[in-house]
Amino acid sequence: MTNDYQFTLDFKVRDYECDLQGIVNNAVYQNYLEHARHEFLLAKGVDFADLTRQQINLVVVRAEIDYKKPLTSGDHFYVGLNFSMVDRVRFAFDQRIHRLEGDVLCVQGRIIGTAMNARGRPEIPKGLVEQLSQ
Amino acid sequence: MTNDYQFTLDFKVRDYECDLQGIVNNAVYQNYLEHARHEFLLAKGVDFADLTRQQINLVVVRAEIDYKKPLTSGDHFYVGLNFSMVDRVRFAFDQRIHRLEGDVLCVQGRIIGTAMNARGRPEIPKGLVEQLSQ
Amino acid sequence: MTNDYQFTLDFKVRDYECDLQGIVNNAVYQNYLEHARHEFLLAKGVDFADLTRQQINLVVVRAEIDYKKPLTSGDHFYVGLNFSMVDRVRFAFDQRIHRLEGDVLCVQGRIIGTAMNARGRPEIPKGLVEQLSQ
Amino acid sequence: MTNDYQFTLDFKVRDYECDLQGIVNNAVYQNYLEHARHEFLLAKGVDFADLTRQQINLVVVRAEIDYKKPLTSGDHFYVGLNFSMVDRVRFAFDQRIHRLEGDVLCVQGRIIGTAMNARGRPEIPKGLVEQLSQ
Numbered sequence: 001m002t003n004d005y006q007f008t009l010d011f012k013v014r015d016y017e018c019d020l021q022g023i024v025n026n027a028v029y030q031n032y033l034e035h036a037r038h039e040f041l042l043a044k045g046v047d048f049a050d051l052t053r054q055q056i057n058l059v060v061v062r063a064e065i066d067y068k069k070p071l072t073s074g075d076h077f078y079v080g081l082n083f084s085m086v087d088r089v090r091f092a093f094d095q096r097i098h099r100l101e102g103d104v105l106c107v108q109g110r111i112i113g114t115a116m117n118a119r120g121r122p123e124i125p126k127g128l129v130e131q132l133s134q
Numbered sequence: 135m136t137n138d139y140q141f142t143l144d145f146k147v148r149d150y151e152c153d154l155q156g157i158v159n160n161a162v163y164q165n166y167l168e169h170a171r172h173e174f175l176l177a178k179g180v181d182f183a184d185l186t187r188q189q190i191n192l193v194v195v196r197a198e199i200d201y202k203k204p205l206t207s208g209d210h211f212y213v214g215l216n217f218s219m220v221d222r223v224r225f226a227f228d229q230r231i232h233r234l235e236g237d238v239l240c241v242q243g244r245i246i247g248t249a250m251n252a253r254g255r256p257e258i259p260k261g262l263v264e265q266l267s268q
Numbered sequence: 269m270t271n272d273y274q275f276t277l278d279f280k281v282r283d284y285e286c287d288l289q290g291i292v293n294n295a296v297y298q299n300y301l302e303h304a305r306h307e308f309l310l311a312k313g314v315d316f317a318d319l320t321r322q323q324i325n326l327v328v329v330r331a332e333i334d335y336k337k338p339l340t341s342g343d344h345f346y347v348g349l350n351f352s353m354v355d356r357v358r359f360a361f362d363q364r365i366h367r368l369e370g371d372v373l374c375v376q377g378r379i380i381g382t383a384m385n386a387r388g389r390p391e392i393p394k395g396l397v398e399q400l401s402q
Numbered sequence: 403m404t405n406d407y408q409f410t411l412d413f414k415v416r417d418y419e420c421d422l423q424g425i426v427n428n429a430v431y432q433n434y435l436e437h438a439r440h441e442f443l444l445a446k447g448v449d450f451a452d453l454t455r456q457q458i459n460l461v462v463v464r465a466e467i468d469y470k471k472p473l474t475s476g477d478h479f480y481v482g483l484n485f486s487m488v489d490r491v492r493f494a495f496d497q498r499i500h501r502l503e504g505d506v507l508c509v510q511g512r513i514i515g516t517a518m519n520a521r522g523r524p525e526i527p528k529g530l531v532e533q534l535s536q
Contacts, residue, residue: 014437015450016293020286020341021186022451026168026194027284030161035416042476048417049424049475052155059204060160065197073288073451074444148303149316150427154420154475156317161418169282176342182283183290183341207317207422208310289454294436294462298429320423328428331467338461 005080007040023070036079055118062112076100089122139214141174157204170213189252196246210234223256273348275308291338304347323386330380344368357390407482409442425472438481457520464514478502
């Protein structure tokens, strides 16, 4: 299952990420998804923080997230990620969160992003797409 | 504009909500949207925390969020919300985040939720829909 | 009581700030305290984000926090703040969090901060102390 | 160095934990410290979430934290922890955060905690201290 993804990252739920329902708060899954994307970028030699310092801002323009099963205290899970281009300036990250115990699909998301230059216009840095697609 | 919504809630960006890009982090908008939903529920006499203690869990099953313009340090904004039923067990919150300065639409979201009983099955508490639709 | 402070700021607990104990998570009180400090600075004409862009970093060097009573879902509270200088380069914020209902002291903290210049050395911008002490 | 501690836990900074200064936000270090404490408890056979469900609430009553050097995007670090009893009902966690690169001490903290029973009174569950001190 794991090897169906271009990239995976292991996590464990931290208690402060759970809310008063005793399960991981909805917003926190976006943190997990973002961290997995940034680690994927790093693995491809693209450093999000460095780009930001160079005034190239990678931004999310749309998120679609299906919450299927909640994660809770102590759960081990991984985020799987596939990267593709939607068009010339937008990329898609298809991401899933799997709980290890029982191999349960917890969250499924599609995150659309782009890069903005210093003037706030979409502009993909030269070579970025090739780097991420290798 | 404000009165096109069934409910609105005023906010101000807090600096700790901004990330290293100097703008509000993507996940934080879900916090804003959630808080606005819970305040809408309260205004209708429905207390999220009380329901949780009664083992009725209001949960999000899907979120679609379009990020149009970022909020940043010091921004005043409001969340507007419209509630409707999608089918017998699922409700929709159509929510928008407007920055006050320049009346800019920053985020547009559609959050689909349901209620789960103690056995983890969708079950809307009697009277809840009527209460929220008044 | 409120007027014993140089500055106060009103808040309401948001449900996502509560953890699996059903009360506000310990780390979140630091968010509240920080936001109150930054709003105090703004009220004195000092913009934390602007200073950051000018490479003047206001930083916390020590925090002492006593947790007396927890806040929980729905609580209205305020943060009271007094500012003073500890020595030539360090300032102190004595801050308290009071729940409105029953006027309960929930948290008491002393936050020591300084300003760092672009080379990472403590250096208070000229006029800052006077501005904050007015 | 690592083996001077009763327990250590490895971490990596996640970009969403950094604020507009480009460094880890002050409140986030409390998250790190809390997660390390809960993993220490687990390693000793004590499950924080389970205790909570049994209405035994482990709570922090005081935190003293010295911020020495900031962590930033991409940093690998570990939290070291020593546990001891302050008196019959209060325990202390002496915790430090070390950045791996250059073995830099970033944060030093002393967190005082206790256990509260269902009536909100300090009461350490029988056997807990022995379990944690082994």
